Amino acid sequence: MKVTLVDTSLRDGMHSVAHQFSAEYVARVAAALEAAHVPVLEVSHGDGLGGSSIQYGWAAASDEALVGAAAGAVSETEIAVLLLPGVGTLRQLQRARSVGATMARVATHCTEADIAEQHIGWARQEGMRTVGFLMMSHMLEPGLLAAQAKLMESYGAEVVYVVDSAGALVPGTASARVAALRGALECEVGFHAHNNLGCGVGNALAAVDAGASWLDGSLRGLGAGAGNAQLEVLAAALERSGHETAIDLFALMDAAEDLVAPAMPGPQTIDRAALVIGYAGVYSSFLLHARRASQKFGVDTRDILLELGRRRIVGGQEDMIIDVAAELRARRSGAEAA
């Protein structure tokens, strides 16, 4: 099968560096991705357009500066931006488009597709490539997920993604969801992996076998939680599985090794907290926030993450991390007093 690979090192990867990539660095990575024939790259704050905030962390550069820098460095590679309705707005998408974004990826929690109608509709009407992103897909059974995907398709999405934001899916549950979408939709189906259970590349391969034709990944696996599917590894594995990509594999390996690895604060590993995120089904972006709250409130990161999972907190609710940490501290001092 022909697979379109999307690099998200400069968007999801922003989580690994607390949104600190500079416009200049973004331009260098974008140029390297184009040299490796990566057809699409995504760039913006890790939480999408308008994500720069107290809630999600301040970015080093504005979304316009980042998108403009990437667009200025490429001629063939398409520039995608992520937009979470409720966080970013159409106005911000319009500005991103004016500085070179040609693809809009509109993301909602997996049960809330209808809040994306306006944004998907506008992007499609304006001639942008439009992608629907169903986040935290592990929380919804395949049939219901396909119904939400159908809504996104009806608004104008040309690709709808099963997004494993928590890295909680394994090959069986990932392919069941992709297959349900494939059966229900006319448009293409994508898969966005996180590696919290060590299944990032494996899930992406399973997704292709179940009918996905768009896959996300990032260089060196950069991304929230334990990171994304490692793009250069995924490209090699796809080739060995007999699938076609447009990628120049060795150029991609070089970009990962020479450009991205030196800029990483540390390797993407599945440490205890990242594993708990996958196991408990918690939004991967919570990782750094939970570590900070653990220090500030003197409670265990794992306890915070497990409680967030128990409360069925969804993506974007980073403020609940503080709430949970404060409550755990209060509970403990109550127990000590007793």
Next chain:
Amino acid sequence: MAVRVRAAILGPGNIGTDLLMKLRRSDAVDVVLMTGIDPDSPGLERAQKLGVETSATGVDAVLAREDIELVFDATGARAHVANAPPLREAGKTVVDLTPAAIGPYVVPHVNLDAHLDEPNVNMVTCGGQATIPMVAAIDRAATVGYAEIVATISSASAGPGTRQNIDEFTETTARALEVVGGADAGKAIIILNPAEPPILMRDTIFARVREPDSAAIEHSVEEMVAAVQAYVPGYRLLLCDVDGDQVTVMVEVEGAGDFLPPYSGNLDIMTAAAARVGEEIARRTLAAEVTA
């Protein structure tokens, strides 16, 4: 009962019905008419059962009644844009619960006194009603440079109006954090959470302040929480943390359960605030009539 100002509610939906049930307890406002545009609307039938006159001719039925001085518009933004000019010409005071925002934003206990003589006032958004009092409380104690709010509501309480135009919520709320809350710059985020049973409305207010004084901030916030509780009993302070120049306040809003279920604190705070605004306007009207 003492003399009350006669009022009408436009829009017999969930919001209109909940507002009617709240105003039935009022000693200043007497809802004598509820109108819609669909004669078979269950909301009109509910109002009739409560002994309120109803009409399916919308704003026209209100314009035909000279005795009605106060009008609550709980329709939609587009309808309100059409309703507002004739209501104004007819000399009726309007409390606008839609996102149309033709008149100034009002938040009880924050800036209502400055707008009691306006012919048309707007209730901002549910997130605005829940968070602007906190921003204003922090601002008066410590001067807010930047305010950011995160409103999380249950999916079950988010109607089609909110869902189809979610940017209207974020943009209007952000503007009102500045205009009413007093922040130099504002940002608003809304999250829908589908958990079952539905969660209560949660709001987090972050503020960057210029004169951090944690005792003054905490005192001001607690005082404001008590003021909001006077009209929204289910408004609760969960956290007030001052860390350097950053203030974090968390509140939860449980609805009164008048018509809407208690988890719809986001809708309850809109109807409760609108009722409060209507009552203040009515008291002002009554006082003026007595003086005259």
